[in-house]
Amino acid sequence: MAYTIKDVAKRAGVGIATVSRVLNESPNVLPETRARVLAVIDELGYRPNHAARQLVTAKTNAIAIILPFLTRPFFIEVLRGIESVVANSDYQLIIFNVDSPEQRTRYFNTLPFLGRTDGLLIVSLPLAPPEIKRLQAANLPAVMIDTQASNLPSVVVDNVGGAFKAVEHLISQGHQRIGFISGQLEPDLGFTVNRDRQRGYEAALTAHHLPVQAEYLRAGFDRRDWGHQAALELLDLAEPPSAIFAANDDLAFGVIDALRERGLKAGEDLAVVGYDDLEMAQLIGLTTIHQPMEQMGRKGAEVLLAALNEGTRRPTLHTLAVSLIERASSAKPSKA
Amino acid sequence: MAYTIKDVAKRAGVGIATVSRVLNESPNVLPETRARVLAVIDELGYRPNHAARQLVTAKTNAIAIILPFLTRPFFIEVLRGIESVVANSDYQLIIFNVDSPEQRTRYFNTLPFLGRTDGLLIVSLPLAPPEIKRLQAANLPAVMIDTQASNLPSVVVDNVGGAFKAVEHLISQGHQRIGFISGQLEPDLGFTVNRDRQRGYEAALTAHHLPVQAEYLRAGFDRRDWGHQAALELLDLAEPPSAIFAANDDLAFGVIDALRERGLKAGEDLAVVGYDDLEMAQLIGLTTIHQPMEQMGRKGAEVLLAALNEGTRRPTLHTLAVSLIERASSAKPSKA
């Protein structure tokens, strides 16, 4: 068995309370005593038992992050941002991946993190009011990233504004017929990205006195093959669009795939703009909206740590800016 | 404050031991008693305190995963595999990201997971014998993924064999002059992938009676821009190779980039083969070696869980197979 505080105390010839004081850097310990205790700790390789400490302090020194689709680049980047901040604190990071609505409700019903974590980072998953209530009842500080809850601190990006920028860019290039391809507008897990970006798309058209045409709107799935299929559908219209705005880069890749299949080229025969600015976008030369994904993670983690350490707990809303990255896929069209 | 087991006991008119028995599904409890206790638990919304439970059982119900470069696709896929297995157990997953040698040594010296986790999954990071000793001294079951330690269970892929396959494929396409681009052969964190794949490259050449030419070997960094630069260097040789094997897909993307810059096309002017089979590889049409990344994670997690639940602790070695995925980038060359 591992050594306990008693072993240290005995060996150092002091009481366990003194050892505890040394451990917790309490002042009132004679330097000489402290040195002796530290020497023994070092000699025995003693390490305080976490569980015992947790039991009495009621602190876990861990925070949980709940995110969907661990595998998608967006979430990875966010995770990376979070990790970079948390690694420099003395908190540990527990991961919960949620891929299905069932898992989601299971998590928020059983709250398996309760008592195992001091705080929560919730990425992209919108919470229902009763769920928020339950968190607050449990006195568990939470920060939302990429979703918003009115009574919780939230870190978001302006999806409507970003989409607006994307479409406005296309319009400024002379495009009048602009298609929009997105994933589900009302997905199982309640994401609002697609809806928000569609709103931005429509707002930009309207602001420039262009009509919003139903046949140019293609909401399907958040998968590349849907981007592919939807692009083909748009190309086959009697009057096909001269530009396509895809609600995320992955869909845009599908679009580019479809173009290639038809012997067409993005940026020459049809302008394409994506959203996310994944690493791949640069390689492919895709014009897109850059989201500060890692920064979102960092900011969220910082807000949570501040709440934990200083007790700051105001539900502030942090909105991060997005920017347009111009690349070859939206060069000026040959035929306006 | 939250309710404790005492509150439940009092309210149900039983002793705390009985509540504990109900909680732990011990047999010897009268069905009627059990029902009464469960009713009270439900009524109060009682949840057992983790720390207290841990303290007495000396079990944390958490496992830690230690991996480098959380951001690279390879590790993400492995992580996803791990997560998918762990999510179905009642363990939780704590993440430690290690990006620098300093962090690495810090982690393995302080062992911050000690007492917070029941087991360890170590991805790609080779351990020095004293480090392994320390883990075993702490009685902490560990499984290595994508590295190997003689006295710990390990899940690996055959990097030498995979590289062999890749190069043999190029040779079978008629190539005689084959370049090899890789990251550092002796990187800071001690990965051996690059070295292993180089060995496979050399073995394949030798097996087919082709010379290993030093000027065709380019070891640099695990970054796309190195692939780019090294490819240019190879192209500028007096007698440039007709094919390039890149030690990972990312490097291969850099190669393709360089070709494009010179107005050349992979698969037509020069054959390119990568390694990893990232999602992007498919999009780009890169011939590559498919690694079962997610499966590695799953397997590793399964082995660890088995060790935890059943006490199986033999240091078995699990070698997973890799396969060649032929795509356009290694079509038959026009001029052999």
Next chain:
DNA sequence: ATGAGCCATGGAAACGTTTTCAGAGCATCT
């Protein structure tokens, strides 16, 4: 010289569980 106040220290309670142990009740066997 004496009391007030401070500092360093140790003993013991408390945290909320699990688990050991002993006992009560009851049926079964001799």
Next chain:
DNA sequence: AGATGCTCTGAAAACGTTTCCATGGCTCAT
């Protein structure tokens, strides 16, 4: 009828900390 054994139960010990409280020694002002 008494011994035996089984099932269910509760009291109490144990886990390893932190923290409260008491105490003894010391300094310093009176």
